[in-house]
Structure formats: structure tokens, C-alpha cells
Amino acid sequence: MVGPVILGLTGSIGMGKSTVAAMFADAGVPVFDADAEVHRLQGPGGAALSEIEAAFPGTTGPAGVDRAALGATVFGDDAALARLEAIVHPMVAQARAAFMASHVDKPLVLLDIPLLFEKQGWSQVDRIVVVSAPAEVQRARVLARPGMTPERFEAILARQLPDAQKRARADYVISTAGPLDETRAAVARVIACVGALPGE
16 A cells, blocks of 8 residues: 655744644644654653653653753753753654554655754655745744743754755745745645645
């Protein structure tokens, strides 16, 4: 049996990726949200808590991971970040495999993967959708977030493939610079286009 066409959705911080993912879901496309899965793993009773606490003592509690404490521990420390990823990424991959198994009869599924290019996720999808907006729009959105600083924003950007390079490698680019209706129409066009492709 031929499985679904797998769309990989990505975009740099502040580009509107979550909004676009929700539009795909509203249109009936099953969506696997890698970030949401990480939050579940690190939330109250999450499967990753014991390993994270063992690796980074004092960063978890009854409410799950203390994101501020864990962030302070791994931010700017590549080795610590790699240790955290070694705990979390295999669990996310397992959840993604279960998601794919449960939607094998669908024509199209969407994998929402923030670091699609940076962590080689592009190799697991058939088509790539990049969500984009002008740099000034992106910056204004991100700096409006609670606790965000220009320095932290720049540090996050440094870990992400530049937007121009992402767009160059995309099969489809969806802009979030205009009204939501325009973005929703772009999502519909991608779904229609992918629906016209033979299953891969």
C-alpha cells in the first residue's frame, strides 16, 4: 500500500509556522507537531522527565520541566544541548512513527518540524513547505514575546538556517506577511497542488 504524501513544514522563529500548521489541520490534514510532542514529553508526568532530571539535576518538578532553569543550563552550551537532544529526539521520533502508522491510509500528512533542515528532517519528507515573512515583521513578532531580548533572538537565529536559504530549498513557500485569508488561500493551493501529485 502506498502511504501518504509527507509534507514537511518549517520556518524560522516568528514566521508564523504554528498559524500555518493550524490552517492545514483545519483543512483536514493530519498534523504532527514536533514542538507539541516535546512539551508533552517534558510536561507533568512526561516520559522524558526522569532522564532530563538525571542529566540536569534540579531542572524538573511536579509541573514537569522548569523551562527557565533548563534553558539557562543548556543555552549557549553546545555539549549540554546535545545531551538534552539525545534524550528528547529519539522519543519524538518514536511518537512520529506512531503518528505515521495511524495515518497510513491518508492521502496527505504534515510534519511540523522547526529544525527541518538543521537536523536533517528534510530527508524524511516528500515535499517541503517553508513559512516566511519579511525580516522586520519577524523581528517585531519575536521581540514582542514575553522574556525575549534582542540578544536571545540573535542567538536563536544563529542556530537556524537563514530564511533565504530555507526558501531556496522549499517546494512551496507560504507568506504570512499579509492578511490571514491570504495565508489560508496559500495553504489551500498547496493542498490542491499536492493532491494532484501521485502518491510517493
